[in-house]
Amino acid sequence: MPKVALFVTCVADQVFPDTAAATVRVLEAAGVEVVFLTAQTCCGQPALTAGEPAAAIRLANHHLDVFGAFEAGAIDAIVAPSGSCTAMVCHHYPALLTERRPEAEALAARTFELTQYLVDVLGIVDIGARLDTTVTVHDACHGLRNLGLGKETRRLVEGAGATLVEMTEPDTCCGFGGVFSFGFPEVSTRLADSKLGHAAGTSARYLVSGDLACLMHLDGRRRKVGPQTVPQPIHIADLLASGLPARR
Amino acid sequence: MSDTVPRHTGGHAITTPGDDFHERTASAVADPILQRALHNLDRRLRTANESAAAHPEWKDRAAAIRRETLLDLDGWLDRLEHSLVARGVHVHRASTPADARRTIVELAQARGARTVVKSKSMATEEIDLGNALEDAGLTSVETDLGEYIVQLAGERPSHMITPAIHKTLPQIRDVLAREAGTDLAVDREALTAWARDRLRGEFLRADIGITGVNFAAADTGTLVLVTNEGNGRFCTTLPRVHVAVMPVEKVIPRLADVGILLPLLTTHATGQALSNYVTMISGPRRAGETDGPDELHVVFLDNRRRTLLGTRYEEMLACIRCGACLNVCPVYRNVSGHAYDSVYSGPMGKVLTPLLSGGTEGADLPYGSTLCHACSDACPVKIPLGDMILALRADVPDPQSGARRRRRIFWAVWARAWSTPRGYKLTTALARMSHGRVPGLRAWTSTRELPRPARESFRDRWAKEHV
Numbered sequence: 001m002p003k004v005a006l007f008v009t010c011v012a013d014q015v016f017p018d019t020a021a022a023t024v025r026v027l028e029a030a031g032v033e034v035v036f037l038t039a040q041t042c043c044g045q046p047a048l049t050a051g052e053p054a055a056a057i058r059l060a061n062h063h064l065d066v067f068g069a070f071e072a073g074a075i076d077a078i079v080a081p082s083g084s085c086t087a088m089v090c091h092h093y094p095a096l097l098t099e100r101r102p103e104a105e106a107l108a109a110r111t112f113e114l115t116q117y118l119v120d121v122l123g124i125v126d127i128g129a130r131l132d133t134t135v136t137v138h139d140a141c142h143g144l145r146n147l148g149l150g151k152e153t154r155r156l157v158e159g160a161g162a163t164l165v166e167m168t169e170p171d172t173c174c175g176f177g178g179v180f181s182f183g184f185p186e187v188s189t190r191l192a193d194s195k196l197g198h199a200a201g202t203s204a205r206y207l208v209s210g211d212l213a214c215l216m217h218l219d220g221r222r223r224k225v226g227p228q229t230v231p232q233p234i235h236i237a238d239l240l241a242s243g244l245p246a247r248r
Numbered sequence: 249m250s251d252t253v254p255r256h257t258g259g260h261a262i263t264t265p266g267d268d269f270h271e272r273t274a275s276a277v278a279d280p281i282l283q284r285a286l287h288n289l290d291r292r293l294r295t296a297n298e299s300a301a302a303h304p305e306w307k308d309r310a311a312a313i314r315r316e317t318l319l320d321l322d323g324w325l326d327r328l329e330h331s332l333v334a335r336g337v338h339v340h341r342a343s344t345p346a347d348a349r350r351t352i353v354e355l356a357q358a359r360g361a362r363t364v365v366k367s368k369s370m371a372t373e374e375i376d377l378g379n380a381l382e383d384a385g386l387t388s389v390e391t392d393l394g395e396y397i398v399q400l401a402g403e404r405p406s407h408m409i410t411p412a413i414h415k416t417l418p419q420i421r422d423v424l425a426r427e428a429g430t431d432l433a434v435d436r437e438a439l440t441a442w443a444r445d446r447l448r449g450e451f452l453r454a455d456i457g458i459t460g461v462n463f464a465a466a467d468t469g470t471l472v473l474v475t476n477e478g479n480g481r482f483c484t485t486l487p488r489v490h491v492a493v494m495p496v497e498k499v500i501p502r503l504a505d506v507g508i509l510l511p512l513l514t515t516h517a518t519g520q521a522l523s524n525y526v527t528m529i530s531g532p533r534r535a536g537e538t539d540g541p542d543e544l545h546v547v548f549l550d551n552r553r554r555t556l557l558g559t560r561y562e563e564m565l566a567c568i569r570c571g572a573c574l575n576v577c578p579v580y581r582n583v584s585g586h587a588y589d590s591v592y593s594g595p596m597g598k599v600l601t602p603l604l605s606g607g608t609e610g611a612d613l614p615y616g617s618t619l620c621h622a623c624s625d626a627c628p629v630k631i632p633l634g635d636m637i638l639a640l641r642a643d644v645p646d647p648q649s650g651a652r653r654r655r656r657i658f659w660a661v662w663a664r665a666w667s668t669p670r671g672y673k674l675t676t677a678l679a680r681m682s683h684g685r686v687p688g689l690r691a692w693t694s695t696r697e698l699p700r701p702a703r704e705s706f707r708d709r710w711a712k713e714h715v
Contacts (some may be wrong), residue, residue, distance in 0.1 A: 014679070036707070036714070050642070145621040
């Protein structure tokens with residue numbers, strides 16, 4: 001049985017614990033044993049995007065201390081329900097942690113985004129969830145362009161029996177962008193409106209994505225605007241977990 | 249829908265060091281006429297993007313050629329100069345925009361020139377040549393139709409390839425009708441015909457033709473110019489003197505490299521397999537030839553470019569000015585070029601503007617990016633634009649400025665707290681007790697709901713379930 005350490009991400013830990021729990025359920029349904037290290041905090045990405053790499057490096061060192069402590073073979077992988085936080089580790093850590101580059105590269109090599117781990121590593125597209133619904137996918141940018149993801153979420157959605165309806169420009173940014181959403185709220189909001197409009201055009205029931213930050217932004221806009229005629233934003237872990245049989 | 253967002257000055261304490269770019273993007277989003285023009289732009293640019301995506305393997309070859317050049321830029325420039333001089337071309341080296349302007353103005357004055365025709369060129373925009381010529385008493389006429397419209401309107405180009413794309417057709421009619429002194433119909437062909445007729449006279453009258461350079465081959469001393477309207481060829485053949493302004497990174501090792509770089513440029517710029525006109529110039533008119541100018545001058549423009557060599561921004565010099573990064577940028581597509589208030593806009597402008605100005609211009613441009621990396625993906629020569637935009641947020645702001653100091657302290661305190669599990673638990677517990685009502689969130693919450701911290705964190709839930 002593969003053994004995985006959950007890299008929960010600060011957003012899931014503090015704001016969306018249900019999604020974190022759903023991630024565990026999904027991994028367990030795929031036959032994976034999940035462990036959780038309580039010393040983990042945040043990958044440091046907010047500081048990096050704010051232009052303060054020194055602060056980001058401090059968090060990155062902590063993350064590496066926590067997840068690098070496993071003996072060889074003690075776990076198979078580190079899995080996060082976020083393409084963006086995974087990209088921070090896989091894309092940015094090796095460049096940031098110049099003094100610990102071999103360690104950072106080893107960490108990056110065994111850190112995966114949830115759908116990437118299920119589909120590309122385990123080769124599983126059907127975890128036993130059954131969904132009788134319609135879904136459209138928003139490709140979150142860092143998963144798409146830093147990790148090369150896209151087909152994984154779609155295959156899991158279809159593997160669960162849901163109908164996939166593609167929107168116009170599924171790969172265009174939702175406008176969140178971390179500090180950008182505070183510094184440039186007008187453009188950020190405009191991009192959310194475009195994304196929600198494209199999603200609404202599909203008449204799907206759910207707007208699924210692999211990053212909670214995008215979903216928080218899109219759902220925040222959707223709730224502000226109302227009436228809620230656009231698909232409900234939902235994380236892929238929550239969607240899949242909702243189709244799993246109740247636990248005995 | 250009308251959303252009002254509170255204005256703040258002096259930059260958001262934890263995000264940006266300035267508000268100028270933010271203000272301009274907000275105005276652009278709220279401008280209904282601009283938004284209508286952008287709607288058309290969006291459709292055109294999407295076609296270019298789709299067509300460009302068809303050649304992934306060319307990108308590798310183009311990227312390799314550009315990096316080969318940067319490994320020995322000075323060497324390739326020397327070889328290019330040697331080849332040009334051997335063909336009877338005069339080479340001038342300008343280290344600053346002021347040097348370049350002075351060189352060209354003096355050259356024009358020494359020949360008693362009165363009228364200059366210009367083909368669209370970002371390099372001449374960069375050195376503000378048109379104004380320098382006018383200040384020196386010369387008449388300078390832009391001859392690319394879009395650029396001509398922008399010049400008559402007293403504006404600057406909003407896109408590298410399509411300079412007037414921010415304007416609607418009725419707006420263009422107004423600009424041209426004012427120049428014509430008569431009423432003109434809101435009709436593409438009629439307006440173009442009027443401008444064509446007017447510009448024809450300018451070409452015949454001009455003493456000097458000024459162009460940029462798309463590529464300059466070091467082995468043969470050949471200048472390659474890409475245009476769609478044929479105006480570039482008039483500029484290089486009709487006037488007695490042709491002056492080409494060439495930023496130093498335009499040099500390519502071999503003329504044969506054009507075979508890769510040229511179609512890559514045109515597909516990424518406009519979706520064309522090849523531009524309507526490709527002009528290859530190897531020296532002025534020689535004895536016995538009927539075409540071409542008496543004199544050909546090339547101005548090598550540095551303007552801090554060579555200071556980028558050996559830095560993390562060196563690859564920016566691989567840029568071939570195709571505009572693909574603008575075309576895919578979600579921010580550019582919604583605010584257009586003028587919001588950047590700089591010669592170069594879009595993602596490449598966010599990188600190039602602060603770098604070419606030594607950080608004195610466009611220091612807040614890198615913050616106006618979602619870091620979606622669509623630009624990095626679209627770039628035909630594989631410049632990691634997204635990573636450069638991110639790095640500039642750390643490298644550009646003056647480390648001694650008050651805003652930068654406050655930001656550094658904020659994030660240092662945050663990092664100190666969150667680099668221990670105890671500090672993390674303490675600060676998140678405080679946020680939970682305040683129900684997420686922490687200061688500085690209004691920029692978010694005026695247009696979007698913000699979820700509150702959950703009553704119980706995942707780690708607490710896990711601890712309960714796994715005792």
